[in-house]
Amino acid sequence: MFKVTRSDKPEDWTNSDYTDPVVVKQLKKDFLSKCYLCEQADFGNVNVEHFVPHLNKSEELRTDWNNLYYACSHCNGIKGSRHKELLDCCEESHNVDTAISLEAPSVPNGKIILTNTLTNDSDLFELTNKTIALLEQCYNNANSGNQQISHQYLKEKILEEHAYLQNLRFELKKGLNRLIQREKDDLVERISNMLKRACK
Ligand SMILES: [Zn+2]
Numbered sequence: 001m002f003k004v005t006r007s008d009k010p011e012d013w014t015n016s017d018y019t020d021p022v023v024v025k026q027l028k029k030d031f032l033s034k035c036y037l038c039e040q041a042d043f044g045n046v047n048v049e050h051f052v053p054h055l056n057k058s059e060e061l062r063t064d065w066n067n068l069y070y071a072c073s074h075c076n077g078i079k080g081s082r083h084k085e086l087l088d089c090c091e092e093s094h095n096v097d098t099a100i101s102l103e104a105p106s107v108p109n110g111k112i113i114l115t116n117t118l119t120n121d122s123d124l125f126e127l128t129n130k131t132i133a134l135l136e137q138c139y140n141n142a143n144s145g146n147q148q149i150s151h152q153y154l155k156e157k158i159l160e161e162h163a164y165l166q167n168l169r170f171e172l173k174k175g176l177n178r179l180i181q182r183e184k185d186d187l188v189e190r191i192s193n194m195l196k197r198a199c200k
Pocket of ligand 1: 035036037039040072073074075076
C-alpha cells in the first residue's frame with residue numbers, strides 16, 4: 001500500500017453524486033492515479049470506493065468526502081462491505097507503505113506473497129493482518145471469470161516490472177568492470193527512475 005495525502009473536499013462538488021467527475025478527478029490526483037488496494041495505475045475500470053461501507057444507505061457515509069477512495073472495480077468488488085477494519089492509506093500514522101511487504105511470485109503461476117512486517121505488540125498488527133486478508137484476495141483471487149482476467153492482468157504487470165528491474169540489476173552487476181562510466185550511470189538512472197516510480 002502507499003500513503004495518500006488527501007486534498008480538501010472540492011469546492012465545486014455541490015451535489016450528492018459521489019461519482020461526479022469533479023470527485024473522480026480530485027481522487028485520481030490525490031491517489032496518484034493508482035487503486036489504493038492493488039496499486040495498479042491508470043486503469044480503465046475506475047470506481048469510487050467507500051472505505052467504511054455505507055450500509056443501510058447512510059447518506060452521511062455515502063457522501064462523506066473523507067470516506068471516498070480511488071479503486072479499480074476488481075478490488076472494489078472483492079472488498080464490498082465484508083472488509084471493514086483495514087489500514088487506512090489516508091491516515092499518516094498507519095505507515096501503510098512499510099507495514100506490508102509484497103513479494104512477486106518466483107514462478108509464473110505462483111501467488112503474490114504478502115507479509116505483515118510489524119511485531120505482534122504493535123497497535124496496528126491485527127489491522128494489518130485484516131488488510132492482508134483482503135489484499136491476498138485482490139492479488140490472488142481468481143474465482144469468477146472477470147476476476148480471473150483482472151487477477152492475471154495484475155500479476156503479469158507485477159511480473160513484468162519485477163523482471164525488468166532484475167534485468168537492469170543483472171546488466172549492471174555483469175558490466176561493473178566492462179562498462180564505461182556513462183553506461184553505468186545510465187543503468188543506475190534507469191533503476192533509480194523505476195524505484196521512484198514504484199514509490200510514488
Ligand atoms: Zn485494485
